[in-house]
Amino acid sequence: MSGLGESIAVGVEEEFHVVDLETRHLVPRAESLLERLPQERFTHELQRSVVESNSRPYVRLEDLGQDLTALRRTVVEAADGLGLGIVAAGTVPLVDRAALKVSPDARYEKMLEDYQLLTREQLICGAQVHVDVANRDLAVEVAHRVARWLPPLLALSASSPYWMGADSGYASSRTLVWQRWPTTGPVRRFSSAAEYDRMVADLVRSGVISDPGMIYFDVRPSAHVSTVEMRMCDACPRVEDVLLLAGVFRALVMRELAAIENDGPVQQEIPMELVRAATWRAARSGMEGALVDPADGTARPAAEVIRRMLDGLRPQLSATGDWEAVTTLAEYAIGRGSSAERQRQILAHGGTFADVVDRLVTATRSDGWQAEFGGPIPRLTTELLEDYRAVQDEAVIEGIVREPYQPVFQILDKLGSAELYRREVMRDAYMNETGMIFGAEGQDGLQDGLDWDGTGSGRKMPLDLVPRLIAGDDWAKISGGLPQRVRALEAFLRDVYGRREVIKDRVIPAWIVDESPGYRPAGWRVHSAAIRASVAGLDVARDGAGRWVVLEDNLRVPSGIGYAVGNRRTAVHALPELDRAGVLDPEGAAGLLREALLAASPAPDPVLGVVTSGPSDPAYYEHRALAEEMDAVLAEPGDLSVRDGAVYAAGRRVDVLYRRIDEDDLLGGPLGPALLEAVESGALTLANAPGNGVADDKSLYRYVPRLIDYYLGERPLLANVPTYLCRETEDREQVLDRLPELVVKPVDGYGGQGVIIGEHASARELEQVRERILAEPERWVAQETIALSTHPTFDGERMRPHAVDLRAFVFLGKDAVVPRAALTRVAPAGSMIVNSSQGGGAKDTWLLKEAL
Numbered sequence: 096m097s098g099l100g101e102s103i104a105v106g107v108e109e110e111f112h113v114v115d116l117e118t119r120h121l122v123p124r125a126e127s128l129l130e131r132l133p134q135e136r137f138t139h140e141l142q143r144s145v146v147e148s149n150s151r152p153y154v155r156l157e158d159l160g161q162d163l164t165a166l167r168r169t170v171v172e173a174a175d176g177l178g179l180g181i182v183a184a185g186t187v188p189l190v191d192r193a194a195l196k197v198s199p200d201a202r203y204e205k206m207l208e209d210y211q212l213l214t215r216e217q218l219i220c221g222a223q224v225h226v227d228v229a230n231r232d233l234a235v236e237v238a239h240r241v242a243r244w245l246p247p248l249l250a251l252s253a254s255s256p257y258w259m260g261a262d263s264g265y266a267s268s269r270t271l272v273w274q275r276w277p278t279t280g281p282v283r284r285f286s287s288a289a290e291y292d293r294m295v296a297d298l299v300r301s302g303v304i305s306d307p308g309m310i311y312f313d314v315r316p317s318a319h320v321s322t323v324e325m326r327m328c329d330a331c332p333r334v335e336d337v338l339l340l341a342g343v344f345r346a347l348v349m350r351e352l353a354a355i356e357n358d359g360p361v362q363q364e365i366p367m368e369l370v371r372a373a374t375w376r377a378a379r380s381g382m383e384g385a386l387v388d389p390a391d392g393t394a395r396p397a398a399e400v401i402r403r404m405l406d407g408l409r410p411q412l413s414a415t416g417d418w419e420a421v422t423t424l425a426e427y428a429i430g431r432g433s434s435a436e437r438q439r440q441i442l443a444h445g446g447t448f449a450d451v452v453d454r455l456v457t458a459t460r461s462d463g464w465q466a467e468f469g470g471p472i473p474r475l476t477t478e479l480l481e482d483y484r485a486v487q488d489e490a491v492i493e494g495i496v497r498e499p500y501q502p503v504f505q506i507l508d509k510l511g512s513a514e515l516y517r518r519e520v521m522r523d524a525y526m527n528e529t530g531m532i533f534g535a536e537g538q539d540g541l542q543d544g545l546d547w548d549g550t551g552s553g554r555k556m557p558l559d560l561v562p563r564l565i566a567g568d569d570w571a572k573i574s575g576g577l578p579q580r581v582r583a584l585e586a587f588l589r590d591v592y593g594r595r596e597v598i599k600d601r602v603i604p605a606w607i608v609d610e611s612p613g614y615r616p617a618g619w620r621v622h623s624a625a626i627r628a629s630v631a632g633l634d635v636a637r638d639g640a641g642r643w644v645v646l647e648d649n650l651r652v653p654s655g656i657g658y659a660v661g662n663r664r665t666a667v668h669a670l671p672e673l674d675r676a677g678v679l680d681p682e683g684a685a686g687l688l689r690e691a692l693l694a695a696s697p698a699p700d701p702v703l704g705v706v707t708s709g710p711s712d713p714a715y716y717e718h719r720a721l722a723e724e725m726d727a728v729l730a731e732p733g734d735l736s737v738r739d740g741a742v743y744a745a746g747r748r749v750d751v752l753y754r755r756i757d758e759d760d761l762l763g764g765p766l767g768p769a770l771l772e773a774v775e776s777g778a779l780t781l782a783n784a785p786g787n788g789v790a791d792d793k794s795l796y797r798y799v800p801r802l803i804d805y806y807l808g809e810r811p812l813l814a815n816v817p818t819y820l821c822r823e824t825e826d827r828e829q830v831l832d833r834l835p836e837l838v839v840k841p842v843d844g845y846g847g848q849g850v851i852i853g854e855h856a857s858a859r860e861l862e863q864v865r866e867r868i869l870a871e872p873e874r875w876v877a878q879e880t881i882a883l884s885t886h887p888t889f890d891g892e893r894m895r896p897h898a899v900d901l902r903a904f905v906f907l908g909k910d911a912v913v914p915r916a917a918l919t920r921v922a923p924a925g926s927m928i929v930n931s932s933q934g935g936g937a938k939d940t941w942l943l944k945e946a947l
Contacts, residue, residue: 102814103415104152104227104640105345106322107163107337110220110330111170111459112182113144119452120189121218123196124179131173136166139198141206141217146170151487152227154641156417158492160338165493167334171460180456184434185255185269185329186219187455188448192259205305213276219269220330222252224341225322226348231288233355234316234323240351241344242281243365244389245313245327246377247400248340251425252328253381254434260448266381266435269329270374273311277303281370282312291316313374323348327374332434332458339424343404346411346421353411365392381433398429416568434458477508478893479515485885485896487639489563499564499943506672507561512892518560519889522669526558530716531661557936558662559888560670563899563919567945570679573635573643576812577903578911579803581631584650584790585907586806588627592618592786602805603798606822610873611795612843613651613788617762621784622777626695628790629782629907630688630753632656634920635813636900637884644814644881646900648796650787652755655902657717658937659916660684666939679942681916685724687906692725694908696750696780703727704749706735708756718755727753732761737769742779751780758785793842793876794820821868821875830877831868834861837877839868852927854880883927886938890924898922900929901940915942 115122123143138147148166153159167181174181197203197214207214228234253266265271273279278298285291295307295318304310307318313327325344331337373387376394380386385394390403405412405422412418431437438451483491490500507515565573590597591608598605608614621627632653634646660681667675693701707718709731722729730744741748754761762770762785773779789795797818800811819826819837830837834853841849851864868875885896902918905911919938920929929935 102154102642103345103349104154104642105156105159105341106152106225107150107159107341108223108225109148109150109163109166109183109337110140110222111146111148112184112187112218112220112330113146113174114180114182114187114189114452114456116178116180116456118189119180119187119449120191121187121195122179123194124177125198127177128170128173128179131176132170137170139200141197141203141214142195143198144195144218145220152225152640154415156338156342156415156420158497158641159341160334161492161495161497163334163337165495167459169493180452181459182220182452182455183222183254183330183332183459184220184455185253185267186258188257188260188438188451190218190259192216192218202306202308206309209305216272219255219272221269221273221326222328222330222337222340224325224328224344225317226325226345228321228323228348228352230321231316233352234321235285235288235291236355237323237348237351238282238312238314238316239284240354241314241323241325241347242367243370243373244347244404245281245325245344246370246373247386247389247397247404248325248343249327249329249374250377250381250386250397250433251401251428252331252336252340252434253378254329254331254438256435256438257448257451262439262442265379266383266433267329267378270327270378273327274374276309276311278309279311280313280374281367282315283367288316329434332455333461335424336428336434339421339428342412342415342417342421342424343408345415346408346417349411349414350408365389381435382429383432383436401425401429477504479504479508479512479889480887480894483887483894483896487882488885488887488896489637489899490887499566502674503562503564506670510672512889515560515889516891518669519891522558522560522665525665525668529661529664530719531658531665557921558665559897559921559936559938560666561887561889561894561938562666562673562941563886563938564941564943565901565917567943569637569643570942572812573901573903574913576645577631577633577635577905577913579807579809579812580633580645580648580799581628581650581905581907582911583799583803583806584631584648585626585628587795587802588618588650588784588787588790590806591789592621593623597802597805600805602801603795607792607795607798608789611789611792613786613790613792615758615786615788617758617771618784618786618789620771620775621781621786622775624697624777625774625780625784626782626907627784627787629691629695630656631905631907632902633905634900634902636881639882639884642814644816645799646816646881647793648791648799649902650783650791652757652783653902653904654714654717654755655918656684656688656904656914656916657714657720659902659904659918659940661716661720662918662937662939663916675941677944679915679944681914681942684904684914684916685721687912687914688721689725689727691906691908691912692751692753692780692782695782697777698750701750701780702748703751703753704744704747705729705753706744706756706761707731708760712756714755721753725753732756732764732766735766735770737766737773740773740776740778742770742773749779751782753782793818793840797876816881817879819877821877822873826877827868827872830875831865834865834877836880838880839864839875839877841874842876843874850928852880855927883922883929886919886921888921888924888938895924897924898927898929899938916940917942 113124121144125143125146140147150162171181197207255267255269258268298304314325376387382397386397386400388395388400441451496504628650632649636646663681705722705727728744728747734745736743774781803811819830821827837853839851883898886899887894888897917940919940921936922929923934
């Protein structure tokens with residue numbers, strides 16, 4: 096989505112042979128096996144003796160490894176019940192071709208009719224790796240650029256020395272069989288996806304292939320999504336070898352993407368004939384002989400070629416955090432040698448083909464990789480997670496509790512549901528004691544979706560006791576990227592209430608500013624030396640693959656920092672058993688906020704005040720708590736006065752007023768003109784400044800990456816969600832065509848109000864929003880749907896998955912500072928809207944010191 100290397104997800108399709116555990120022969124039992132497998136994760140292949148699994152895409156290799164292991168466990172357990180074995184290898188030595196037939200599928204039957212022997216002999220299995228790219232033009236370009244680097248990966252995967260009961264003399268006999276198709280091998284260079292598609296259409300029209308799915312190049316662009324697919328490798332008995340292939344291939348794609356972005360040329364072209372020859376060499380020798388070095392086309396020992404290639408990919412592997420894992424996996428692979436050689440050694444020591452099959456079955460079902468690479472050994476089971484089902488969960492992957500969460504769930508499971516419920520009673524008592532309750536709805540919450548309750552009932556914030564863990568490397572990305580956005584938006588605010596260069600230079604259209612609901616004439620009266628966005632709250636989300644994107648920028652009255660700290664205090668009181676030694680301490684956030692607010696004032700020894708609408712405000716707890724911890728005067732609008740150009744709060748002169756009420760409520764009253772005069776003269780710094788709403792408008796959000804480039808000369812470190820402006824004809828037509836797929840929002844919406852999530856909306860709701868867009872297109876934007884990650888949340892009896900996002904904060908003073916406190920917001924069950932006005936809650940957020 097972003098094009099940033101560290102955000103690129105990778106997925107894998109694995110093909111598995113089905114063998115009879117008594118005869119060790121391939122058997123046409125895939126259909127009966129698939130009846131026991133989830134359809135969304137497994138499918139049939141050309142031969143009835145093969146099933147295919149499909150991982151989900153992941154940013155972290157260890158998450159991909161857990162998913163692949165879970166898929167293998169699923170298919171193995173299903174096979175066990177049928178007396179069958181599962182083999183992940185290029186070929187199986189024992190085959191009765193007469194007993195095998197193609198799958199009952201019209202496409203496959205047509206292939207059999209057209210290709211005859213070629214179809215019947217495809218008793219082979221491969222491992223295919225898919226890597227995200229931004230668009231298909233890039234996918235086409237990258238496919239050609241990486242082709243020369245793939246033969247060493249084939250050597251690493253080589254697992255098919257035997258063909259039809261005989262030693263082929265090759266490490267990968269599968270490659271020889273596969274390359275008999277008319278559309279295999281390296282792909283030549285194309286100028287665009289359109290040119291590539293014309294070539295595919297020409298092949299179909301020629302009658303040589305029947306459909307675009309029969310394009311079997313070593314690496315190809317997907318026909319349907321923006322991915323690059325590597326298809327040349329044998330299936331691997333060991334999961335860790337698949338992870339090695341995935342990590343290296345992603346790094347290769349990243350390197351070429353960076354070269355394309357920087358207008359770098361393709362490295363010195365190697366003729367496609369030499370790439371084909373290098374592929375043959377890899378299939379022949381595997382890891383036991385010489386390979387053709389992709390860098391210069393010369394023959395070198397396989398181990399040297401692999402190490403040289405990895406050294407060249409170190410920047411990319413380091414960017415993804417994979418350097419240590421991938422090099423470790425590579426050294427293991429080099430030390431073990433290829434699967435093909437290990438299979439040959441069985442026969443060399445007096446074994447039989449049946450022994451080879453047994454060894455492959457055992458290797459395929461092994462979970463041993465996980466002990467070395469972050470997986471759960473032993474497998475953790477917990478009653479609290481019984482029947483827990485979630486597609487993109489942060490804590491659980493296919494029923495396996497991720498290793499960082501295991502200590503947490505071991506303690507929670509030991510406590511049990513009844514004790515957890517009792518701890519919730521303790522939590523509620525503590526929140527009552529500390530005042531973490533909420534009164535009538537107020538403007539503080541309305542501006543940014545933290546209006547915990549609008550009923551006046553004094554409801555306690557719904558705080559779930561299961562902590563959310565944010566990995567140290569993820570937090571580093573977030574805390575590095577957010578200040579960049581805030582610095583750019585601060586520059587934008589100074590500009591649009593000044594020279595308006597950003598409009599003169601046509602970076603954004605004028606209407607973005609002039610028609611923004613958040614634009615205020617009072618913004619022109621802010622002193623030139625003032626900081627306009629002293630406090631920013633930015634909402635970010637993690638999708639199922641592990642990519643982080645920014646959902647919203649809040650620069651008016653962002654709430655939540657006090658609750659982030661209060662949540663930790665509450666959780667420690669209710670669950671003191673949890674080990675938080677590796678977690679950053681949020682205490683001190685108020686001190687950092689005080690420093691930033693005071694730095695905004697030109698006064699030599701400034702005094703700080705906090706203005707609140709009073710105890711009726713739903714976020715009054717936070718106002719009061721922050722005022723106490725910052726040693727600030729807490730005042731309501733009626734407590735303010737202006738004398739001789741100076742501002743007083745509750746009788747005490749203040750130089751900085753931290754505004755926790757809507758600017759119109761503060762400045763629209765009788766004291767407003769005098770306050771604005773003090774702001775204009777510099778006698779009062781208002782934080783945040785009036786008029787900031789123009790910078791967190793949902794229409795401007797689309798242009799923030801441009802603002803980062805324009806004002807800072809930098810690439811965005813965090814991605815935006817693709818956004819469509821309904822006032823623009825082309826965008827509007829696309830939105831109306833795709834309403835069931837998109838999220839539609841009013842440009843001035845808040846607290847989740849007015850949001851329509853297309854995939855969850857009824858036909859009537861979609862028709863209503865269509866009418867509103869047509870009537871007032873300028874009031875609406877639409878975004879691609881981000882599948883928010885979920886997190887286990889205790890419902891009183893057991894855990895249920897709830898969607899979550901994260902609000903993090905930036906304090907802008909002398910420097911942009913990110914406090915070590917963030918607020919996880921939790922959607923109600925079955926909803927994707929996390930705002931508490933829509934019934935959402937919160938979690939204690941553990942910002943870990945180390946990577947997961």
